[in-house]
Amino acid sequence: MKNSNRLASGGLIDRAKPLSFQFDGKTYQGYAGDTLASALLANNVQLVARSFKYHRPRGVLTAGSEEPNALVELRTGARHEPNVRATMAELYEGLNARSQNRWPSLAFDLGAVNSLLSPFFAAGFYYKTFMWPAAFWEKVYEPLIRRAAGLGKPPLSDDPDSYEKAFAHCDLLVIGAGPAGLAAALTAARSGARVILADEGPMLGGRLLSDRRIIGNQSGLDWVKAIEAELGSFPNVRIMPRTTIFGVYDHGVYGALERVNDHVATPPAHEPRQRAYRIYAKRAVLAAGAIERPHVFGNNDRPGVMLGSAMRTYLNRYAVVPTKRVAIFTSSDEGYATAQDLINAGASVQAIIDSRKDATISAPKDVPYFKGAKILRALGNRQVQGVEIELADGSTRILDCDGVAMSNGWNPAVHLTCHQGGRPVWDDKTNAFLPGKLPAGLSVAGAAQGHFSLKDTLTDGFRLGASAVDDLGFKAHAIAAPDTDPESLAHIPLWRVKTSKGKCFVDFQHDVTDTDIELANREGFRSVEHMKRYTTLGMATDQGKTSNISGLAILGEASGRSMAEVGTTIFRPPYTPVALGALAGHHVHKGFRPTRLTPSHQWAEEQGAVFMETGLWLRAQYFPKKKNESWLDAMNREVEITRSKVGVCDVSTLGKIDLQGKDVGTFLDRVYTGTFSTLPVGKVRYGLMMREDGFVQDDGTTARLSENRWLMTTTTAGAGKVMAHLEFCHQVLWPELDIAFTSVTEQWAQYSIAGPHARDVLKKLVDPQHDMSNEAFTYMACGAITICNGIPARLFRISFSGELAYEIGVPNRYGDALIRAIMKAGEEFGITPYGLEALSTMRIEKGHVAGGELNGQTTPRDLGLIKMVSQKKDCIGKHMSERPAMLDADRPIFVGLKPKNPQAKLTGGAHFLDKGAKPSLDNDLGHMMSVAYSPMLKSWIGLGIVKRGRERIGDTIRAVDFVRGTEFEVEICDPVFFDPQGERLRG
Amino acid sequence: MRIPCPFCGPRDSQEFSFLGQTGLKRPDPNAPDAQKQFHDYVHIRDNKAGLTKELWLHANGCRSWIVVERNTLTHEITGSEFASPLTKEAAQ
Amino acid sequence: MADLSLSPRSALAPFLHAGHHGAEGKTGVKLREVTACALAELTAFKGQKAALIKSTQNAFGVALPAANKSVSKDGVTFISVSPGKWLVTGEGAAEHDLVERLENAAGSLAAVVNQSDARAVVEISGDKARSALAKGVMIDLDPAAFKTGDAATSFAVQFWITLWQTNDAPTYRLAIFRSMGRDLLHWLESSAAEFGYDIHG
Amino acid sequence: MHYSVFSIISQAFKGQKDWKPVWRYPEPKAEYDMLIIGGGGHGLATAYYLAKNHGYTNIAVIEKNYLGSGSVGRNTTIVRSNYQEPGNIPFYEHSLKLWEGLEQDLNYNAMMSQRGVLNLYHSDSQRDDYARRGNAMMMHGVRADLLNREQVREVVPFLDFDNARFPIHGGLMQWRGGTARHDAVAWGFARGADSRGVDILQNTEAKQIRVENGRVTGVETSRGFIKAKKVGIVAAGNTTRIAETAGLRLPIESYVLQAFVSEAIKPLIPCVVTFGAGHFYISQSDKGGLVFGASLDYYTSYAARGNLPGVEDTIEEAMAIMPSISRVKLLRHWGGIMDMSMDGSPIIDKTGIDGLYINCGWCYGGFKATPASGYCLAHLMATDESHPVATALKLNRFETGHVIDEAGTGAQPNLH
Numbered sequence A: 001m002k003n004s005n006r007l008a009s010g011g012l013i014d015r016a017k018p019l020s021f022q023f024d025g026k027t028y029q030g031y032a033g034d035t036l037a038s039a040l041l042a043n044n045v046q047l048v049a050r051s052f053k054y055h056r057p058r059g060v061l062t063a064g065s066e067e068p069n070a071l072v073e074l075r076t077g078a079r080h081e082p083n084v085r086a087t088m089a090e091l092y093e094g095l096n097a098r099s100q101n102r103w104p105s106l107a108f109d110l111g112a113v114n115s116l117l118s119p120f121f122a123a124g125f126y127y128k129t130f131m132w133p134a135a136f137w138e139k140v141y142e143p144l145i146r147r148a149a150g151l152g153k154p155p156l157s158d159d160p161d162s163y164e165k166a167f168a169h170c171d172l173l174v175i176g177a178g179p180a181g182l183a184a185a186l187t188a189a190r191s192g193a194r195v196i197l198a199d200e201g202p203m204l205g206g207r208l209l210s211d212r213r214i215i216g217n218q219s220g221l222d223w224v225k226a227i228e229a230e231l232g233s234f235p236n237v238r239i240m241p242r243t244t245i246f247g248v249y250d251h252g253v254y255g256a257l258e259r260v261n262d263h264v265a266t267p268p269a270h271e272p273r274q275r276a277y278r279i280y281a282k283r284a285v286l287a288a289g290a291i292e293r294p295h296v297f298g299n300n301d302r303p304g305v306m307l308g309s310a311m312r313t314y315l316n317r318y319a320v321v322p323t324k325r326v327a328i329f330t331s332s333d334e335g336y337a338t339a340q341d342l343i344n345a346g347a348s349v350q351a352i353i354d355s356r357k358d359a360t361i362s363a364p365k366d367v368p369y370f371k372g373a374k375i376l377r378a379l380g381n382r383q384v385q386g387v388e389i390e391l392a393d394g395s396t397r398i399l400d401c402d403g404v405a406m407s408n409g410w411n412p413a414v415h416l417t418c419h420q421g422g423r424p425v426w427d428d429k430t431n432a433f434l435p436g437k438l439p440a441g442l443s444v445a446g447a448a449q450g451h452f453s454l455k456d457t458l459t460d461g462f463r464l465g466a467s468a469v470d471d472l473g474f475k476a477h478a479i480a481a482p483d484t485d486p487e488s489l490a491h492i493p494l495w496r497v498k499t500s501k502g503k504c505f506v507d508f509q510h511d512v513t514d515t516d517i518e519l520a521n522r523e524g525f526r527s528v529e530h531m532k533r534y535t536t537l538g539m540a541t542d543q544g545k546t547s548n549i550s551g552l553a554i555l556g557e558a559s560g561r562s563m564a565e566v567g568t569t570i571f572r573p574p575y576t577p578v579a580l581g582a583l584a585g586h587h588v589h590k591g592f593r594p595t596r597l598t599p600s601h602q603w604a605e606e607q608g609a610v611f612m613e614t615g616l617w618l619r620a621q622y623f624p625k626k627k628n629e630s631w632l633d634a635m636n637r638e639v640e641i642t643r644s645k646v647g648v649c650d651v652s653t654l655g656k657i658d659l660q661g662k663d664v665g666t667f668l669d670r671v672y673t674g675t676f677s678t679l680p681v682g683k684v685r686y687g688l689m690m691r692e693d694g695f696v697q698d699d700g701t702t703a704r705l706s707e708n709r710w711l712m713t714t715t716t717a718g719a720g721k722v723m724a725h726l727e728f729c730h731q732v733l734w735p736e737l738d739i740a741f742t743s744v745t746e747q748w749a750q751y752s753i754a755g756p757h758a759r760d761v762l763k764k765l766v767d768p769q770h771d772m773s774n775e776a777f778t779y780m781a782c783g784a785i786t787i788c789n790g791i792p793a794r795l796f797r798i799s800f801s802g803e804l805a806y807e808i809g810v811p812n813r814y815g816d817a818l819i820r821a822i823m824k825a826g827e828e829f830g831i832t833p834y835g836l837e838a839l840s841t842m843r844i845e846k847g848h849v850a851g852g853e854l855n856g857q858t859t860p861r862d863l864g865l866i867k868m869v870s871q872k873k874d875c876i877g878k879h880m881s882e883r884p885a886m887l888d889a890d891r892p893i894f895v896g897l898k899p900k901n902p903q904a905k906l907t908g909g910a911h912f913l914d915k916g917a918k919p920s921l922d923n924d925l926g927h928m929m930s931v932a933y934s935p936m937l938k939s940w941i942g943l944g945i946v947k948r949g950r951e952r953i954g955d956t957i958r959a960v961d962f963v964r965g966t967e968f969e970v971e972i973c974d975p976v977f978f979d980p981q982g983e984r985l986r987g
Numbered sequence B: 001m002r003i004p005c006p007f008c009g010p011r012d013s014q015e016f017s018f019l020g021q022t023g024l025k026r027p028d029p030n031a032p033d034a035q036k037q038f039h040d041y042v043h044i045r046d047n048k049a050g051l052t053k054e055l056w057l058h059a060n061g062c063r064s065w066i067v068v069e070r071n072t073l074t075h076e077i078t079g080s081e082f083a084s085p086l087t088k089e090a091a092q
Numbered sequence C: 001m002a003d004l005s006l007s008p009r010s011a012l013a014p015f016l017h018a019g020h021h022g023a024e025g026k027t028g029v030k031l032r033e034v035t036a037c038a039l040a041e042l043t044a045f046k047g048q049k050a051a052l053i054k055s056t057q058n059a060f061g062v063a064l065p066a067a068n069k070s071v072s073k074d075g076v077t078f079i080s081v082s083p084g085k086w087l088v089t090g091e092g093a094a095e096h097d098l099v100e101r102l103e104n105a106a107g108s109l110a111a112v113v114n115q116s117d118a119r120a121v122v123e124i125s126g127d128k129a130r131s132a133l134a135k136g137v138m139i140d141l142d143p144a145a146f147k148t149g150d151a152a153t154s155f156a157v158q159f160w161i162t163l164w165q166t167n168d169a170p171t172y173r174l175a176i177f178r179s180m181g182r183d184l185l186h187w188l189e190s191s192a193a194e195f196g197y198d199i200h201g
Numbered sequence D: 001m002h003y004s005v006f007s008i009i010s011q012a013f014k015g016q017k018d019w020k021p022v023w024r025y026p027e028p029k030a031e032y033d034m035l036i037i038g039g040g041g042h043g044l045a046t047a048y049y050l051a052k053n054h055g056y057t058n059i060a061v062i063e064k065n066y067l068g069s070g071s072v073g074r075n076t077t078i079v080r081s082n083y084q085e086p087g088n089i090p091f092y093e094h095s096l097k098l099w100e101g102l103e104q105d106l107n108y109n110a111m112m113s114q115r116g117v118l119n120l121y122h123s124d125s126q127r128d129d130y131a132r133r134g135n136a137m138m139m140h141g142v143r144a145d146l147l148n149r150e151q152v153r154e155v156v157p158f159l160d161f162d163n164a165r166f167p168i169h170g171g172l173m174q175w176r177g178g179t180a181r182h183d184a185v186a187w188g189f190a191r192g193a194d195s196r197g198v199d200i201l202q203n204t205e206a207k208q209i210r211v212e213n214g215r216v217t218g219v220e221t222s223r224g225f226i227k228a229k230k231v232g233i234v235a236a237g238n239t240t241r242i243a244e245t246a247g248l249r250l251p252i253e254s255y256v257l258q259a260f261v262s263e264a265i266k267p268l269i270p271c272v273v274t275f276g277a278g279h280f281y282i283s284q285s286d287k288g289g290l291v292f293g294a295s296l297d298y299y300t301s302y303a304a305r306g307n308l309p310g311v312e313d314t315i316e317e318a319m320a321i322m323p324s325i326s327r328v329k330l331l332r333h334w335g336g337i338m339d340m341s342m343d344g345s346p347i348i349d350k351t352g353i354d355g356l357y358i359n360c361g362w363c364y365g366g367f368k369a370t371p372a373s374g375y376c377l378a379h380l381m382a383t384d385e386s387h388p389v390a391t392a393l394k395l396n397r398f399e400t401g402h403v404i405d406e407a408g409t410g411a412q413p414n415l416h
């Protein structure tokens, strides 16, 4: 039985490299150059899969990426991959494949009972049923349907392999390396243009690998080799085998998937499994060939029924006779070539059944030959065991065979031409849909354009390759297509065998039959798009590559419309399915988005800090003293020490923008709510920025470093947005202003030193010539200084914590050293580092707004900051912030909240209700925005917005948190809980 | 898509961020109907199907705000220029 | 206060591991961090570009480059990054007084901002440098499109980069925000791994 | 034709031969009482409820393409009512209640599946935001559950809990949320409307709204002028193009949103999951495909297709929460046109032109609104009063400042 269907010689396989592989646990042998499908067929394995709905036995229909049937699970363990087309999987030593969607085994699949129920399971069945009783849908029916759905099992563990993305550029992209593509690439390459030639297969040649042809005075294969060699010699040509162009996007952007290492068991070290390319091509030639059409007749899905062209591929390329006694069912002259190839390979052609009464081609000698005949049905179950045919005179008879080769004309592979909305156009001459409106820069050559003869294909390729690059200013020399051996192309499609018996499949994978299509039409689903959705025709993993056109024809017939009137459904990317991993590339796990590290990161790590994500930054959340110190204990300690002694915190992540020019003051007056033009040099002012719609977008401080130089800070999260906003204001709104912006966020490492001893610590660092006294360097002062013997630094006396505090900035290269120096300098004062938790607690104690309050839904008035909006001037957002609803006295306003019971753990997101009020949207008073446990007040405290809150200071209301199941009475208070007079920060 | 930046040349759209229709003039804040004008300025758009002029920021490039002439039905781009005459001058 | 002296550290210092990495037996790519290098941004004020070009020409002996170009002289490289804006690097003798010299040349014609610490600068060279970069850089680096002296600000992987080519080896330099240095390096290393790469300390 | 156990069985034995068309292909009449422009979910639902609740039968829906060809047929099918803003909550909850009885009402199985909608959170502040939302829902009696990390793990154990860039801290779950079969919703409403006498005019495009003396008189269509006393514009992504013909300018921009489906695999994802550190949402269809989407492509567009950066971004987000699906393959991706409003919330209102009504601004979220949107617009067109659950969805709210901005991103539609 070993390789019982393998020919003794021939083919493009490497007989010197035998490979063993497994299918459903059994070991077989094939050769390098095989696909899993060819190797299975060589071993006479015909049954390889079960269909989606009826679990019908299925074999191999095609030899390419259009395969609807032969899907398997490939590889084991963590490398498990579902739904792999056996026709595309290249064989490697040890390949392990399993059939899917069957239980308990492929041969005996209980799911096949669905087939018996098929009278019920017509198209649209779901929509009419499962409604009684209503409750059963969720509990019974749906779980059942879901369990039955799907093909392969999803992988559940992490992928051990990696994926990459890459970019490529060219003058001309040639899609497909059949004769048309090779010819196009060659002309373009000779002109000096940069060419990328991509083919989804591992070898160049297209149909020339499958058909025995003569080009000029050499064989088709030798012609391919010669061109490949010449193309390989050009530095301006890049050949990309195993690369599928999966999508055509705007402006010459092509999506491509390179299967770098799918043809080996595991990728070599440092190599990805697959790579997704974005190719930027000035021009492209689509030379994707054509896909042969099956016939629609009874039990046309039985293993052994195959496309004629596929059979030729197996014979000529893989030296495999898929089945030995073949009936040829043809509506085109193509079938006769298949017959000849079978005969040459020593197989028996049991009959040629040509649906055309007036076929003019003659059949090979001694082959039973029926003109005007049709196959009514295939016999057999797990493999064809004969066919019943109807002769021209209406009589029927049974023929013995174990395989059927179908040739019903070709569908040009126009898919990529439709990705930008182009619709194929029916052509009566070729009996095919040809490309309609093309994406800009793309032309179509060869069989994809409906030019089926080899000579025409070559002519096309040479011509279009030349005209594409001529367009770009290259000078391509015309190449004349060599003569080819004669071929005959006559063809009249037979869309279905109306008199057939048994189920006639149109869409094999989804088990859509001709009667399903008729039913859809009968029920009013007359638009092709309705029919598609109602029957699911063309919606399977093959996207209907072999089924769509026949389906349209049957719909047309049922509704009395021509092909042109029916039209096609739309082809969408990807051309063939693309692994999600490849499209994500290396952007997985921690690499999903960049991680920005603060200057003190390494030091904080050494301290055992716990980090948290804030946007892309990783910041220290708290610094546990002992291993298991809780965040709350650590935070309490950090706050207490900071407030009683001194603490330090990395604030480098705040956005910093250097603004220079004569008009900066004017500009700031327009973008900030307050006035900045009056700010003296050496001073800092707090600023609030609105969007033009009147809501607060960001806050921060701006320092005036010199007459014409300012430094703005933004929130960490707002940095990018604010920069873009300022650039918009400058470039679009007020280009007349003379300002230069430069982001300096990353130039400076900046630390906040806060607490009663802040000045003492600082004095140890700052070079002695600078007067650090409270009088000389007052609250809200700023200046350039030097520290630690001449290191340039900037000092700002600003405070978020409410303590005496300074922010000190040094060039980032000193950031790591400075945090260590600060800690050392602070040692004698008992300094602590503090993280975001402590930072947040201290600002809440001080009633400062931050992230939770700056949520894009609050106005300055809502936040109690209306005094910061200058009434003397306009600014961005001013008018819209004064719309009636925003001035409504009922609009919730910013207040502080204290629980009656200090231990009551307030929660962010709780809503407020009056005592005794029932929960309802009308009674909703507002919500809690930020909470903290205040070590100063020894109580939980909160900030939030409450309807008429300012008028209700002292009132007790309820903070209700349904989703956490808590409810506390809280007193409305002023938002400044600690040091309301601000004495500490001025000290 | 590839957006032709007048400074950098054609670049992948991924380098840009999109704001919207251009040609909207920020109203005179002192106009008697300023509130109404601001409402329109902030909220009302032509949303044309066809050729539009729109503002893009070459955010991951030269950071110029540019005006791109683009067809919203086909995505075809027929021109681009700097939003600010000053940027244009500085680019020369 | 000797114990409180501050020693500088380059952006990538904690993450660089000198030596050969990736595929064995070949070195398609060489990587190093460019450390002894000052950076500054120079932005012409309104209407002052022509005057600025003149005065920098006098001070540095080169004309400020046009879009997508860089020019170098005596260790100073001007890279055009935006209309009226240049990123300037200074190496060798120019490392220490770059900002000062720029400020002198610019006078009131342009804003000068020290960015020496804001960016990590990496140098990538070798005959596979292009292929490694193409795994993230979206612009065309083929010699037909991008040559020695060419420059771009663009997007690579997930980073806003400034990229310029310094010789035909080819050698490229790439500047990105310092805080993302570790990730940039990680990407470059995984992209170069299949070609084999050396890291020079 | 009524669907029942009996009709199903008898048709099975008759080879499904006697099923009747589910809708007619009528010729347009010269005049209707009401004309709905747009045969999407909302337009068809409007017609259905006008007929069913208000007794109008001389009405028509005009659809420029095949019915259901718009966003109703191309969305990620998520149905939920987990909103935060008081203007939205009652409306979407009303909608969810209608969904819960829809199949029986329509005698059509739209495969509404209340498998739960789980919004993952990745930080403490996001947890608090979700708590705020959950509590707002509970104020209106809409159940929400705040799950911690371990509770999330029980529901969706295959997510990346250990090595993610943005670790999962927990999630907000609405168990009553879920998905419905998009096409069946359009078909069910169409069948229901048709059977009540509504003319559904497919391949009939509205070209120009005719207004005389401040009052609508009818619509110029690709099949001639159709007179109507009242006209509703229910054209989702194309609203402004039609409104423009009546001289209306609206706070709407049209963007393309992409959607994605993978090859069918055996059941993996039991509910809808959304990623809080991005804008990604995913569920698994009855057929086994993973259906997912993320943000808009960021530019205005009327071409129902997107571009590669949007594709890659979406799939990176998918992999960010479920790296094990690297070997599941993308089968198809497509686009739909979204009518993005300036605050991210919808508009159901009169227009200032007598007899002309609009229903638009559905942004990412109009599929779930389908029944209530139709219900409320029908109510408005029949009574000239806003339905009580839709009183906040006014057109003039941008002038008055009563905006309903769930995301807090302001008047820039592509940020919602």
Ligand SMILES: Cc1cc2nc3c(=O)[nH]c(=O)nc-3n(C[C@H](O)[C@H](O)[C@H](O)COP(=O)(O)OP(=O)(O)OC[C@H]3O[C@@H](n4cnc5c(N)ncnc54)[C@H](O)[C@@H]3O)c2cc1C
Binding pocket: D037, D038, D039, D040, D041, D042, D043, D062, D063, D064, D065, D066, D067, D068, D069, D070, D071, D072, D073, D074, D075, D076, D077, D078, D079, D204, D205, D206, D207, D234, D235, D236, D237, D238, D242, D257, D258, D259, D293, D335, D336, D337, D338, D362, D363, D364, D365, D366, D367, D368, D369
């Ligand atoms: C990719 C994607 C994913 C989405 N995911 C979700 C989701 O998960 N959950 C959710 O709730 N929502 C989702 N939405 C949003 C939702 O689909 C839409 O908001 C909703 O479908 C819009 O209402 P509709 O069904 O009436 O629109 P449509 O179906 O778009 O109907 C409008 C109809 O008007 C027709 N029309 C337009 N112009 C004319 C004219 N001049 N004359 C005649 N007819 C005209 C159109 O052809 C169209 O059929 C998603 C949308 C998209 C695009």
Ligand SMILES: NC(=O)c1ccc[n+]([C@@H]2O[C@H](COP(=O)([O-])OP(=O)(O)OC[C@H]3O[C@@H](n4cnc5c(N)ncnc54)[C@H](O)[C@@H]3O)[C@@H](O)[C@H]2O)c1
Binding pocket: A175, A176, A177, A178, A179, A180, A181, A198, A199, A200, A201, A205, A206, A207, A208, A243, A244, A245, A246, A287, A288, A289, A290, A334, A410, A413, A445, A446, A447, A448, A452, A453, A454, A455, A457, A487, A488, A489, A575
């Ligand atoms: N006798 C007939 O009626 C008939 C009909 C059709 C074709 N043919 C023969 O087929 C040949 C057609 O030549 P051709 O060059 O036009 O086509 P081809 O089929 O020879 O080559 C097409 C190539 O494109 C590749 N391809 C398809 N889609 C792709 C994608 N998206 N990305 C990457 N690669 C892709 C395929 O792998 C294939 O190698 C001629 O030899 C012709 O005679 C004959």
Ligand SMILES: Cc1cc2nc3c(=O)[nH]c(=O)nc-3n(C[C@H](O)[C@H](O)[C@H](O)COP(=O)(O)O)c2cc1C
Binding pocket: A529, A538, A539, A540, A543, A570, A572, D073, D074, D075, D076, D077, D182, D259, D261, D285, D287, D289, D291, D304, D331, D332, D333, D334, D335
């Ligand atoms: C929820 C949902 C699931 C889908 N599942 C599939 C599918 O399994 N196979 C398929 O080919 N298309 C599927 N589609 C996509 C449709 O084929 C189609 O692309 C989409 O409805 C948009 O229509 P258009 O591509 O004709 O413009 C699905 C669409 C939706 C909305």
Ligand SMILES: [Zn+2]
Binding pocket: B005, B006, B007, B008, B009, B058, B061, B062, B063, B064
């Ligand atoms: Zn640019």
